[in-house]
Amino acid sequence: MRDVVVTGLGAVSPLGVGARTLYERWSAGESGIRDGEAPCADFVATEHLSVKETRRADRFSQLAVVASDEALAEAGWGDELPYDPAEIGCVMGTGIGGITTLEDNHDTLRDSGASAVSPLAVPLMMSNAGSAALSLRHGLNGSIFSVVSACAAGAHAIGIASRMIQHGEAKAVLTGGAEAPLTPLSRAAFASMGALSPSGVSRPFDARRDGFVMGEGAGVLVLEAGDAARERGARILATIRGYGSTGDAHHLTAPEVSGRGGARAIQLALSDAGLTADGVDYVNAHGTSTPLNDRAETAALKSALGERAAQIPVSSTKSAIGHLLGAAGAVEAVATVLALRDRVAPPTLGWEEAEEGMDLDHVPGTARPLAIEDDRPAVAISNSFGFGGHNVALCLEAA
Amino acid sequence: MATTTTPEAIESTVFESLKTFGAEPGAISRDAQLADIDIDSLDLAELAQIIEDAHGVELKGADVENVKTVGDVIDIVVARTS
Numbered sequence: 001m002r003d004v005v006v007t008g009l010g011a012v013s014p015l016g017v018g019a020r021t022l023y024e025r026w027s028a029g030e031s032g033i034r035d036g037e038a039p040c041a042d043f044v045a046t047e048h049l050s051v052k053e054t055r056r057a058d059r060f061s062q063l064a065v066v067a068s069d070e071a072l073a074e075a076g077w078g079d080e081l082p083y084d085p086a087e088i089g090c091v092m093g094t095g096i097g098g099i100t101t102l103e104d105n106h107d108t109l110r111d112s113g114a115s116a117v118s119p120l121a122v123p124l125m126m127s128n129a130g131s132a133a134l135s136l137r138h139g140l141n142g143s144i145f146s147v148v149s150a151c152a153a154g155a156h157a158i159g160i161a162s163r164m165i166q167h168g169e170a171k172a173v174l175t176g177g178a179e180a181p182l183t184p185l186s187r188a189a190f191a192s193m194g195a196l197s198p199s200g201v202s203r204p205f206d207a208r209r210d211g212f213v214m215g216e217g218a219g220v221l222v223l224e225a226g227d228a229a230r231e232r233g234a235r236i237l238a239t240i241r242g243y244g245s246t247g248d249a250h251h252l253t254a255p256e257v258s259g260r261g262g263a264r265a266i267q268l269a270l271s272d273a274g275l276t277a278d279g280v281d282y283v284n285a286h287g288t289s290t291p292l293n294d295r296a297e298t299a300a301l302k303s304a305l306g307e308r309a310a311q312i313p314v315s316s317t318k319s320a321i322g323h324l325l326g327a328a329g330a331v332e333a334v335a336t337v338l339a340l341r342d343r344v345a346p347p348t349l350g351w352e353e354a355e356e357g358m359d360l361d362h363v364p365g366t367a368r369p370l371a372i373e374d375d376r377p378a379v380a381i382s383n384s385f386g387f388g389g390h391n392v393a394l395c396l397e398a399a
Numbered sequence: 400m401a402t403t404t405t406p407e408a409i410e411s412t413v414f415e416s417l418k419t420f421g422a423e424p425g426a427i428s429r430d431a432q433l434a435d436i437d438i439d440s441l442d443l444a445e446l447a448q449i450i451e452d453a454h455g456v457e458l459k460g461a462d463v464e465n466v467k468t469v470g471d472v473i474d475i476v477v478a479r480t481s
Contacts, residue, residue, distance in 0.1 A: 052421030052437060115451075119444035 004162045005229050005399065006238040008075030008222030010067035010176075011334045014038035014215050014321045017048075018070060022331065023338035026320040027346040027367040036200025038215025038322030039182055057124065057133050058098030063218035063327075064130040064178035065137055071174065072138065075222040075234065081139065082172070082232050089142035089170040090131045091161045092220075093153030093177035095326030095386070096186065097127030103185050130178045134220075142170045148326070150386030151286070152245075153177050154219060155329030155394055159243035161223050171228045176330035178218035190214060193253065197289060202323070203350035204287030204316035205294045205362045212288045215322030219330035221337075236399040238337040241275065241379065244268025248389030254292055259300025261391045262286075266304035266381055269393035275379065277308035280395075281370045282345050284336040284382040287316025288323050297383060298358045300391075313345035313370070315363040320349050329384035333394060340378040340398035343370045404454050404480040410473050412453050416446050417469065429470035436469075443472070450476055 009019040014032025016025065017040075025032075032038050045054045045062040048069070054062065081088060101124040108116050123129065128146035135144040143164060147157045154177025161175035181190075190196045197211035229236060244265040250256040270276065286297055302309045317332045324331055339346050344367050351364040370378055377398040384392045410429070417427050422436040433443075443466075447458035456479045466472050 050421060051419075055419075055421060056441075116448065119441055119448070123441070 001166050002168070003226035004165045004223050004240040005226045005236045006221050006240065006337055007224050007229055007234045007236060008071035008073070009237065009334045009337060010070030010074070010220040011217065011331050012040050012043050012063045012067050013217040013331055014040055016042050017066065019334050019338065023335045023346070026317060026335060027339070027344060029347060029349060029366060030320065031349055032215070032321045033202060033213050036197065036213060037182060038213055040216050056120065058101045058129060059180035059216070060094060060098060060178045060218070061129045061133040063180060063216065064092060064176070064220065065133050067176065067178070067218040067220040068134050068138065068174055071220040071222045083228065085139050085141040087142055087171040088140045089161065089164055089173040090134045090140050090144045091147060091157045091164070091173055091175045092130040092134065093147045093149070093157035093326045093330060094127050094130055095148070095150045095153055095179055096181055098125035098129055099181060099183050099186055101125040103183050134174050138174070140174065149390040150388055151323065151325050151328055152384045152386035152390035152392045153326035153329065154331065155333065155382065155384035155392035156245060156390070158221060158240065158330060158333055158394060159245060159392060162240045162243055165223060165225050172222065172224040174220060175223055176218065176220035177327040179325040179327040180216045181214060181325055182216050187214070195290060201350060202289045202319055204285065204289045204319050204348055205298070205358055205360070206351045207353040207355035209289040209291060209294060211290055212318065213322035215324045217321065217324045217327050217331050219327060219334040221330070221333060238340060238399050239397045240394065241397045242269040242271070242273030242395030244272060244393045246391045248391065250389055253387045255296035255385060257296055257299065259296040259298070259303055261389060262297060262300030262383065262385055263303035265391040265393040266300065266383070269381060269395040273395040275395065277305040279379050280305065280308065280312055280381055281372050281378045282339065282380040283312055283314040284332050284380055285314050285316045286383040286385045287318050287348065289318060293385065295358060297385070298360060301360060309360060312361065313363045313368065314360045315346055315348040319351070329382070329392065332384070333382050333396065336380050336382045336396055337398070340380055340396060343372065343378050344368070345370055406473070406477045409454055409476045409480070412450060413446065413469060413473050416449050420445065427469065429468065429473065431469045432467060433469065446472070454480065456480055
């Protein structure tokens with residue numbers, strides 16, 4: 001089976017525009033959360049896109065396009081694609097899609113009637129608009145589609161993109177996730193079901209956690225077949241070692257308390273990687289700061305990693321940028337690759353109080369070097385779980 | 400809403416709309432080919448809404464199916480108002 005390597009990273013996050021901005025600010029203990037939400041406050045679409053591109057994209061697609069530009073620039077693709085465009089795919093994840101567009105047009109329908117609804121409403125709000133936008137911008141003719149699996153979508157996208165390369169369906173795939181859910185309906189809907197933090201604080205795994213803080217952003221990775229990337233002399237950042245995906249069949253929104261489905265996803269990812277728990281140096285947790293997720297995820301990690309779980313630093317990017325829903329798994333994979341390259345465990349911000357039975361090492365407050373006994377490349381598990389009982393684990397290894 | 404239907408007003412509406420859609424302002428003229436200023440079928444559908452609001456002229460997809468230039472669009476609307 002071909003190996004799948006990461007040659008480019010891009011992100012737009014509540015910590016700013018840029019993958020390294022995200023990783024470095026998070027590692028320095030900075031937070032992108034303000035007033036109980038995590039917007040990409042520095043992001044102005046027209047600074048990056050033409051008037052036409054801006055008008056033709058909902059905010060979630062705008063975020064995706066800008067993240068993809070950064071990732072492709074890092075991969076050194078420049079003006080000319082390194083492979084036949086028919087051999088380059090794009091798989092993007094989203095939880096919702098263009099909800100700003102949907103809400104705006106619903107307002108128009110209510111206030112001005114059906115004939116006033118924009119002809120751009122459908123192409124902007126469709127959940128596959130992100131992958132379509134990347135395909136158009138970069139001229140990609142391979143398999144192009146989007147994945148919708150709530151908060152597991154970004155990680156699902158990366159996993160499926162890896163499989164496409166392993167199976168010879170593509171030489172390279174742009175993949176990741178994008179979400180722009182900071183809208184009145186979205187806020188009301190997540191609050192109504194009790195998912196949002198009433199205190200507006202994201203403190204994953206802390207005993208006082210009371211829900212997630214919603215954020216927006218996008219993460220994009222350039223994945224290439226290892227042989228093709230090496231042949232063209234690409235700088236390889238990391239390897240996608242493993243992917244595991246399971247379903248709970250338990251409840252529409254709540255995770256199964258024993259974390260069985262999450263544990264099985266982690267075990268599948270490790271098995272895919274040909275590794276055991278001893279080979280894992282860091283866990284980038286889903287860590288939403290909801291009472292149920294963080295407890296079930298702790299159980300899943302203990303179940304999948306056994307005694308080793310207590311020795312591995314487990315931190316949550318959401319402590320710094322909130323929950324980016326369908327973009328979360330992708331943005332967190334971007335941050336994890338950079339952390340592995342630096343051999344650093346970034347911190348879980350705000351963690352102070354342990355809850356009974358939740359006794360893993362959450363790297364509270366301050367980043368810490370990874371303890372790796374030999375010179376081998378650092379390895380991480382990155383978890384993403386979604387409403388609907390979707391569980392994904394990625395196994396990532398620094399190059 | 401009061402509608403103004405002079406040819407000049409219609410031309411002004413069309414030019415302003417095309418600018419909003421992202422066409423290069425300096426490239427917009429009656430003779431400009433729609434394809435050359437990156438105006439496509441979705442833009443024309445939006446333009447039809449704007450024209451109906453501003454001038455009370457309804458354009459259907461078939462009306463603009465064969466238009467090539469900015470002037471072609473203006474002429475169709477002007478013809479409908481006279």
